[in-house]
Amino acid sequence: MTALTITPVTTRADRKAFVDLPFRLYRDDPHWVPPLKGEALGLITPEKNGWYSHAEAQLFLAHRDGRVVGRISAHIDTLALTMPAAQGFGPGVGQWGLMEAEDEQVFAALLAQAEDWLRGKGMTRALGPISQSIWEEPGLLIQGYDHPPTVMMGHARPEYRGWIERAGYLPVKQLQTYELDITQEFPPLVKRIIRSGEKNPSIVVREVDKRKFEEEAAIILSILNDAWSDNWGFVPLTPPEIKDVGVKLKPIVFNDLIRIAELDGRPVAFMITLPDLNEAIAPLNGHLLPFGWARLLWWLRKPRVRTMRVPLMGVVKDLQSSRLASQLAFMLIEAIRRASVANYGASRGEIGWILDDNQGMNSIATAIESRVNKVYQIYERTL
Template sequence: MAELRITPVSTKADRKLFVDLPFRLYRDDPHWVPPLKGEALGLITPEKNGWYSHATAQLFLAYRGDRVVGRISAHIDTLAQEMSPVQGFGPGAGQWGLMEAEDEATFTALLARAEEWLRAQGVTRALGPISQSIWEEPGLLIEGYDHAPTVMMGHAKPAYRGWIERAGYLPVKKLVTYELNITQEFPPLVKRIIRSGEKNPSIVVREVDKSRFDEEAAIILNILNDAWSDNWGFVPLTPPEIKDVGVKLKPIVFNDLIRIAELDGRPVAFMITLPDLNEAIRPLNGKLLPFGWAKLLWWLRKPRVRTMRVPLMGVIKDLQASRLASQLAFMMIEAIRQASVRNYGASRGEIGWILDDNQGMNSIATAIDSKINKVYQIYERAL
């Protein structure tokens, strides 16, 4: 067997090799969804990803001879280091992610190289996998390998869990997603709570207006950064990131799938739902040319999907300890549930990710008869 060598990614050609590797490693996995290669390249190109405005990263490739056999990203998020340590990151924290490898020896060597780079930057504690922002694909899939991930969620080989744990990493936080049959009405108690809210003249649950995209995005961002600010792993989203996310998500933003709840005219809660883009891009095998772009544009005109994903919900902190918080959540969920079935033919919903100790959100998910379908694990190790 050829000797293993690990080299830093420094050129466009290196980045292309970095993106291409999973296509070979997962080609026989029926549940892996090939990302659009242009999108994957953009995430690791500083000029195209607003996250790099407050973060730095070094990518590595592992070779045996001329064959790429592994990859990893080591990165430092300066905003994450400014957060309180009780929220997961804090001073001295660094991360690694985007890890793929043919075998455990390669995996272990890549992890050691990432840790070496992090130590050189003054990092004393490494967390991973986080690929790369906490808002992208955090955590390693440890349950739910038997079905494909939805848009913006990760997939992984079952062997990776043992490889990480044998490298000395310990679990620090679990993230879960829930699935439910959205063609079924909610339990009677939830329906009564919704009807009570609908009778309250102080509450308005409205659709967003995509023609005022920037204004609506600013409203949602303000609620998000307040609602999530005490959560484990929270890092505030910045204007450059919001701009990039807006460009990427605008094509799959539909007015009736995103709701803002207002209390006496004040925006206090939101819910974002996205049609599962993975259903459309999966057959494209990462390529928009020669005909993939036309197929995708046609799909985007009026998506017909099986699954809708709820990546984000939030209620301002002032209301989170009140009954009103769950009432607003149920009202938004029901409005979007009906629109999803009626207008897009959807039959399945997925909510998450949600921190496993977020009692409020987990209670809401349980109340509407949803069940955990995937579990992701974030690990840490002192360096």
């Protein structure tokens, strides 16, 4: 067998090869959704990704017989290093992700290279896969290979799980997504809780105003960083990241799909819902040219989708142990459920990811009769 070589990504051509590899590895997988190549390049280009304002990364490519056969990213988030160790990150914790490989030999060589890079930076523990920010595509898909992922969720080959575990990595955390039929009304108990909240003059659930994008984003960011601050794996989102995410997601941000709940005039909860962009980009095979851009722009004018995804929601920490927390969550979900069906023709919702030990959110998902449809796993190993 021809020798395998691992080289760092240093040029624009290297980054292009890094992005192109999954298109070959997944070309026969009907459930893989090809990303837009421009977006994929932006995520690994420091000048285009605000995450790099507090992180550093080294990408690697594996070559055999003159072609690229694997890729991986080794990275360190300096904000993650400052977080409490009990929450998953902390001092000495590096990460790897964006892993794809033709076979286990390639994967093992890439992983060894990533680990060596992390050791050279003083890291003593590795978490993976995290691609690349915890807010992007964390975890390896281990359940739910039989249907496509929704927008901003990952896909993977089933054999990757065995490769990672044989490399000495142990599971540390699972992330779950839930799906539900949103054309159906919620159970009677949930409906009573919602009606009670709607009668409470202290509670207002409002749409965001896209014309005040930065102001509304600041409100949501404030709630998010408070609500999620005790969660495993939490790293605060920063203004550069919010700015870049805003540019990327603004075309699929619609006022009636993002709601803020106010209690006596104070913003205390939010829910973000996105039309499943993957339904629109799947046929484009990563390219906007020659005609993909026109199809996508037409779709963005008024999306008609099957699935809506809820990537983020939260209630401020001081209310999380109160009955109001679940009531506000149910009210937000119901308001957006109605809009999703009436205004976008959606019939399916997907909530997540949710940590497997987040009892509050898992209880809410169960109460509205949703079920786990995908599970992602994060692994760890001492370096």
